[in-house]
Amino acid sequence: MTEKLILDGNRVADWMKEVLVERIGVLSKRGIVPCLATVLVGSNPSSATYVKMKGNACRKLGMRSIRVDLPENTTTSELIEEINKLNEDPNVHGILLQHPVPPHIDERTAFDAIRIEKDVDGVTTLGYAQNAFGIAQFPSCTPAAIMAILAYYDLEVAGKHAVVIGRSPILGKPVSAMLLNSNATVTTCHSRTANLEEIVRLGDIVVAAVGKPNFVKGSWIKQGAIVLDAGYNAGNVGDVDYKSCLLNASAITPVPAGVGPVTIATLLKHTVDAAER
Amino acid sequence: MTEKLILDGNRVADWMKEVLVERIGVLSKRGIVPCLATVLVGSNPSSATYVKMKGNACRKLGMRSIRVDLPENTTTSELIEEINKLNEDPNVHGILLQHPVPPHIDERTAFDAIRIEKDVDGVTTLGYAQNAFGIAQFPSCTPAAIMAILAYYDLEVAGKHAVVIGRSPILGKPVSAMLLNSNATVTTCHSRTANLEEIVRLGDIVVAAVGKPNFVKGSWIKQGAIVLDAGYNAGNVGDVDYKSCLLNASAITPVPAGVGPVTIATLLKHTVDAAER
Structure with missing residues (x-):
């Protein structure tokens, strides 16, 4: 069996917070x-x-x-x-x-x-477009957290095929835009996608942002794909059927302790960014 | 040989202009x-x-x-x-x-x-996001023209896999957003896409927005796909190699007399819309 990389959101969040503590210290002197x-x-x-x-x-x-x-x-x-x-x-x-x-x-x-200067959660219409154009101060926090996890673990995005399941204005759409701006080829799927399993199987990177517990099954995951679970359903359950997806994935975020803590760290980071201006 | 539908931009534009002439008549009385x-x-x-x-x-x-x-x-x-x-x-x-x-x-x-009330060409940052959220008054004209051609010829978009080649802020990105809002599964490709031909071959709908003459070849087109050429290069040449793409496509826009005239008609329509407010 090949080694699996468990993408540890707490580790990424802790690292982000360490940097923030220093910046907050500098601010407090002012x-x-x-x-x-x-x-x-x-x-x-x-x-x-x-x-x-x-x-x-x-x-x-x-x-x-x-x-x-x-x-x-x-x-x-x-x-x-x-x-x-x-x-x-x-x-x-x-x-x-x-x-x-x-x-x-x-x-x-x-x-x-x-x-917009205080839109640290990245929810405004204008902020959305700025993010799509790669010029946002504060992209939506969960999409930004997903990108932060990929960056922290040095996982290549450019030239990869990313498949995003979901198209909400604060998650599926902006994460598609961010992956595109990072030079991935991006496919956005949703409830009306005809052959979802087949499409997900194309993904080198799969982002689940559906809002349905254990929705993405292991058989949909291409061997070696990176799986990011942005879902958070009742009972601490993600959108990804973790156990079965772990089999084919080369790297995967758990739920809890995956995307969630990094989303919160991103929100804090944006607030510190805003305070520094 | 199966019958080919040549998507006649002049015909779509003429139909749009007929409606506009009436609306302009009503406005002139005011x-x-x-x-x-x-x-x-x-x-x-x-x-x-x-x-x-x-x-x-x-x-x-x-x-x-x-x-x-x-x-x-x-x-x-x-x-x-x-x-x-x-x-x-x-x-x-x-x-x-x-x-x-x-x-x-x-x-x-x-x-x-x-x-924004006068942004009839759909180029502002805010207008971009409104379009991505499906609430724009004036989406970018060329993307809107592509959607108008699909609608005029009653070509189903929902549930289809649309492949967009190009990611510019006024063409590739907004047309991807509009296709997504029309319930297509959308893949956006670009210069960094690894296996472009293979990806294009997945498309039930292919939109070429590259800015390179005759770039998309017939062998990339899935049998029965709809091909929309948003390119307009020196010498009246599109981004699609028309002759070879015609072989596999079920429907295709020529260049000239494809997307171009509908883009202009869309611009006029938006201006009339703005005048009516």
């Missing part, structure tokens, strides 16, 4: 404490957990975090008002609106209310 | 004449020809066109000043900055100076 504001609308328990994790991660590194919790029945314009307060607050460097918001809210409009 | 401003920097002869064609196309339909010709040594800020005048002019409904501008100009910044 009297600046990087501050992330998280906005949570409603009481979705997973969303509440994510927001809490992000706040804790900030504090652990010596950063500030502000938490804005809004009731389920908040209107789009009330939400935008709250975002605008954070836009105006010079002590807030990054703003994260936890996705998803309740269905009566126009999420796109709310995302776009975040000032 | 005292509005749709007006496209074209901005040309320098004296590239092909660019001058394109700008002239676009102006003529406007006049033929009873639209106005304004032509701003600037010297080769125009600076980025001088160009932006001119664009701002057109942004402010209520009689100008659409602004087209002819690509490419001289290399000393920051084209991206100049494109982004165009107010």
Whole structure:
């Protein structure tokens, strides 16, 4: 059996945080404490957990975090008002609106209310295009985390065939764009893809961003492919059927401790970037 | 031999223009004449020809066109000043900055100076993302023309595998996004793609946007594929080797009289759309 590379997200995240601690130290000498504001609308328990994790991660590194919790029945314009307060607050460097918001809210409009200089989660429409053009300050955090893992482990992207399963505006589409900008040939698949297994089998790099537990099966994975699981479903289960995919993959992210911790480290990094400006 | 469908761009463009003539008639009763401003920097002869064609196309339909010709040594800020005048002019409904501008100009910044309501050529960064999210008023004209040809001839896109060769911000990337939003599985290829012929051979729909004459060969085309040639090289030559590609294709755009005239009709349509608002 060939050796498998388990892409350890905690290791990548720890390395990123080490660098951040130094930068946060330099900032503190200038009297600046990087501050992330998280906005949570409603009481979705997973969303509440994510927001809490992000706040804790900030504090652990010596950063500030502000938490804005809004009731389920908040209107789009009330939400935008709250975002605008954070836009105006010079002590807030990054703003994260936890996705998803309740269905009566126009999420796109709310995302776009975040000032681009504070869009550390990379969710604005303008930020999306800047990322697609390779000129974004803050690309979406999960796509950026995937690229960071590939870079950390020195895995070649240029000239490879990357297959992305999923086309959401904050995950499938931007990670496709980033892989393309890193000179991969990129195929984006989705629920309407006719022969998904066959297409996934073409991938030298496979990114699962479907939101369905254990969706990608080992038999879909080409021998030697790199598998990145951006899924995070109930019960700490990824989009990739890890056990079976491990057989053919040369490198693979587990869930948990794969893409997740690097996503949070990326969010912190973007907030520190914003504070340094 | 199976029958070949030659995708006649003139026919699609004529049909689009018929609809426009009616809409322009309605506008004229309100005292509005749709007006496209074209901005040309320098004296590239092909660019001058394109700008002239676009102006003529406007006049033929009873639209106005304004032509701003600037010297080769125009600076980025001088160009932006001119664009701002057109942004402010209520009689100008659409602004087209002819690509490419001289290399000393920051084209991206100049494109982004165009107010989004007047970006009828679909070149702004924000417009790019809106297109990728399927919410653009004015997608880039050539990608929109390709989609219009597919729609006119009732060619199914959903569930098909589309292979796009090229990744420019105004052609390869936005046409990939539009095909994806129409539920195709989309592979984007480029100069760094390792096994291009093999990948192109997967395509049920092949879009050539390379800028190299006769680049795509017949042996690369899967039997029955639809071939769309967005290239337009010196001497009226496309990116597709038409003669050899015709053998395997079920449908194909010629050059000239393929994507080109539909691109111009799309530009006119967008200008009329803008005038109606």
